[in-house]
Amino acid sequence: MRKLTIMSIGLLFFACGSEESTETTTESSNISEESTEIVDENTVEENVEVNGNKPFFIEDFPHNWIQLSPSEESENVMVIDEYCDAGTPSMEWVAQKGESWLVTMMYGQDAEQFDLTNFEAHEEVTGVNSIIKGTFDLTSHYADGKDYHVNFEWDKAEHHCKFENMGFECPYFVSSQDKTNFQVIKEDCEDFWQ
Numbered sequence: 001m002r003k004l005t006i007m008s009i010g011l012l013f014f015a016c017g018s019e020e021s022t023e024t025t026t027e028s029s030n031i032s033e034e035s036t037e038i039v040d041e042n043t044v045e046e047n048v049e050v051n052g053n054k055p056f057f058i059e060d061f062p063h064n065w066i067q068l069s070p071s072e073e074s075e076n077v078m079v080i081d082e083y084c085d086a087g088t089p090s091m092e093w094v095a096q097k098g099e100s101w102l103v104t105m106m107y108g109q110d111a112e113q114f115d116l117t118n119f120e121a122h123e124e125v126t127g128v129n130s131i132i133k134g135t136f137d138l139t140s141h142y143a144d145g146k147d148y149h150v151n152f153e154w155d156k157a158e159h160h161c162k163f164e165n166m167g168f169e170c171p172y173f174v175s176s177q178d179k180t181n182f183q184v185i186k187e188d189c190e191d192f193w194q
Helices: 002-042 176-181
Strands: 053-056 064-067 078-082 090-095 101-106 111-126 129-140 148-155 160-164 172-175 184-186
Touching: 064 078, 064 176, 078 172, 172 176
Parallel strands: 078 184
Antiparallel strands: 053 111, 064 090, 064 172, 090 101, 101 111, 111 129, 129 148, 148 160, 160 172
């Protein structure tokens, strides 16, 4: 009888210990799931919209821009002027080693190179229209103190970008892939060379 009582008590402890172990395992499992959920909630994805704005990266920015000019008929109509004695003002963005970029601004017969030292942009989508707004900083390779802090607004529907504070007479440019959306006005060179 004594052996039976000791055995019963032993089985009781063993059975209770298994339930506690199962409850602890289940509890640990629940904690793990909750921790996983918290980690997942705090994970930041690259292309998540913040306040309706989507981040925009330099790799997605066009690398060749051509200056637009107001047409002679209307200042509201933009055209691409081709000159006899100089190229159309333009910009070229070239990726360098690492994460650096070189920006070359062509002013017709002259050109100047800059290091891109900062680029921040976001995309605002309203209906079917997409506008990229941002800033970038350029540091000149040649002239000390000739640095630019540029604000830009690229209206994809209108196919042009306004670059403010860059020293161009007209701040509107079109990417080379969208230039067919604008009329090209060729300067009459016949009288120019005589």
